[in-house]
Amino acid sequence: MGFSRTTDVAATDMSEQNWNDVLTCEEALARLNIKAATLYSYVSRGLVRATPHEDGRKRLYLRRDIERLAARKRGRPPTGAVAELTLRLGDPVLHTAITQVTPHGPRYRNRLAVDLAGSGAAFESVAHLLSTGIWQSGLATWSPLDTPPDVLRFLSVYEGGVASGDIGALLGMVPFALAMQGRGTREIADGGAVQAARLMMQSMAGCVGFLGPERIFCPRAEGESIAGQILRAAGAAVTPEGLRALNVALVVLADNELAPATFSARVAASTNADVFSCVAAAIGSHIGFSTGTGTEKVETLLLCEPLSALDARVERVREYGASLFGFNHPLYPGGDPRADLMLQAAAQIAGQGDATPAAREGTRLTVAFLERMRRELDAHPGVALGLVTLARALGLPDGSATAIWIVSRTAGWVAHVMEQRTQAFLLRPRAKYETTASAETARFADETAGAARL
Known part of the structure; x- marks a missing residue:
């Protein structure tokens, strides 16, 4: 399996999950109604955590992360939820005029x-x-x-x-x-x-x-x-x-x-x-x-x-x-x-x-x-x-x-x-x-x- 630029769920985290808590790529795309490139972007930004499939060729995505993003797409989430997401390598949490990535x-x-x-x-x-x-x-x-x-x-x-x-x-x-x-x-x-x-x-x-x-x-x-x-x-x-x-x-x-x-x-x-x-x-x-x-x-x-x-x-x-x-x-x-x-x-x-x-x-x-x-x-x-x-x-x-x-x-x-x-x-x-x-x-x-x- 080639090196992946995605953010894997830590082993200790996944040990507390079962396979019902993850979605395939197709299921995640359908749930969010997005393209694959957008999903990969979410993963690289830390908004969605992923783990290798047991067959080593596919990736599975943490259901709760997908559901949280789906809730955001349905309407404005609570203020606390927005703040929590921004602290996880998400959107900027502070205004700055110094450096832009x-x-x-x-x-x-x-x-x-x-x-x-x-x-x-x-x-x-x-x-x-x-x-x-x-x-x-x-x-x-x-x-x-x-x-x-x-x-x-x-x-x-x-x-x-x-x-x-x-x-x-x-x-x-x-x-x-x-x-x-x-x-x-x-x-x-x-x-x-x-x-x-x-x-x-x-x-x-x-x-x-x-x-x-x-x-x-x-x-x-x-x-x-x-x-x-x-x-x-x-x-x-x-x-x-x-x-x-x-x-x-x-x-x-x-x-x-x-x-x-x-x-x-x-x-x-x-x-x-x-x-x-x-x-x-x-x-x-x-x-x-x-x-x-x-x-x-x-x-x-x-x-x-x-x-x-x-x-x-x-x-x-x-x-x-x-x-x-x-x-x-x-x-x-x-x-x-x-x-x-x-x-x-x-x-x-x-x-x-x-x-x-x-x-x-x-x-x-x-x-x-x-x-x-x-x-x-x-x-x-x-x-x-x-x-x-x-x-x-x-x-x-x-x-x-x-x-x-x-x-x-x-x-x-x-x-x-x-x-x-x-x-x-x-x-x-x-x-x-x-x-x-x-x-x-x-x-x-x-x-x-x-x-x-x-």
């Missing part, structure tokens, strides 16, 4: 991210665009900002290095450390979110040094870009080609609408938390097992050594491609343009004379494997795969991809924090309380039985 990738304030990256736009300019709505093509570097001494003392505890799997947690502590000694309070009072964002990004970029050969924090040098700081901190060659390639990743990953971590940042912002705390909340969500740790899982479970054995891992992609490694993003069912651009940049870097033989061969094997997965399993690489491949082509240590993603996405998180503040309402959805087999239910059953005996 399109088949060509995210569009930042009416500018396609892949076009910005392909034209060589600086990440610093894109971060400024996201936060302010102002495009400054000449904004290549930021004025120097010193990481506060107390934060440097905190980070000095990690001199000697951190494990690649811990870098996300370390970066999550950096915003909280920056918020201390009144800096968070002053950010709110002075409206200094843009400067605070720059301080966070350069401080987190410096933490890549804990993965590099010196295993220490690497402050940003005068006139240095964020891309240059990351490359230098990681001990990689700082070349024009390398800067352009890393800048591609930073630009295309800067925002992706209301991803879970972005929503977390907006929830925190709605409580009037300072921007440091909002970004810390976002990082905590980003490094969850189902989202930002995708880069670590790609490094350790799929694109692990020996890369010459990649062909033996086809079954891992077939079985766990979407859930573990980020193939077939549901918002980009035709393939993720951001990942494709990073893979293209990786191939170009590997073809340069400065690339090491190991990086050149590893990139060649990886790109060929991913192309095979696309061709044979209809498995389109996601950004975690593209980012890890690019980081390795640049000679960066494992764990760097996680750090790059967080540094880049901080630009989008701050933009959403600033926008949420202007909307001035508390994000507080209501829960739908449902009783379980409780003592009250048991008592009612006993009373009913007693009445029957009378």
Whole structure:
């Protein structure tokens, strides 16, 4: 059976269902009076859950999801039902003027991210665009900002290095450390979110040094870009080609609408938390097992050594491609343009004379494997795969991809924090309380039985 880009019902969920609770494709189409393409769209958006048929050739669709959509088509559903559906990768739940998801990738304030990256736009300019709505093509570097001494003392505890799997947690502590000694309070009072964002990004970029050969924090040098700081901190060659390639990743990953971590940042912002705390909340969500740790899982479970054995891992992609490694993003069912651009940049870097033989061969094997997965399993690489491949082509240590993603996405998180503040309402959805087999239910059953005996 080929790789599917649908959202399967989890095994634990389906174990509680019986085959009377699912519908065939034909039954679902008839119930909703739609075409097959529309049904597949519902599945990719998470509105309908699907599971393989026991014969392995067909798919079955969860009846309750189909019935819920059918109720929506008959008339306007209750407000609570609408809200519940929008929180399941459905229609947008918040108005935003920052990023729009399109088949060509995210569009930042009416500018396609892949076009910005392909034209060589600086990440610093894109971060400024996201936060302010102002495009400054000449904004290549930021004025120097010193990481506060107390934060440097905190980070000095990690001199000697951190494990690649811990870098996300370390970066999550950096915003909280920056918020201390009144800096968070002053950010709110002075409206200094843009400067605070720059301080966070350069401080987190410096933490890549804990993965590099010196295993220490690497402050940003005068006139240095964020891309240059990351490359230098990681001990990689700082070349024009390398800067352009890393800048591609930073630009295309800067925002992706209301991803879970972005929503977390907006929830925190709605409580009037300072921007440091909002970004810390976002990082905590980003490094969850189902989202930002995708880069670590790609490094350790799929694109692990020996890369010459990649062909033996086809079954891992077939079985766990979407859930573990980020193939077939549901918002980009035709393939993720951001990942494709990073893979293209990786191939170009590997073809340069400065690339090491190991990086050149590893990139060649990886790109060929991913192309095979696309061709044979209809498995389109996601950004975690593209980012890890690019980081390795640049000679960066494992764990760097996680750090790059967080540094880049901080630009989008701050933009959403600033926008949420202007909307001035508390994000507080209501829960739908449902009783379980409780003592009250048991008592009612006993009373009913007693009445029957009378």
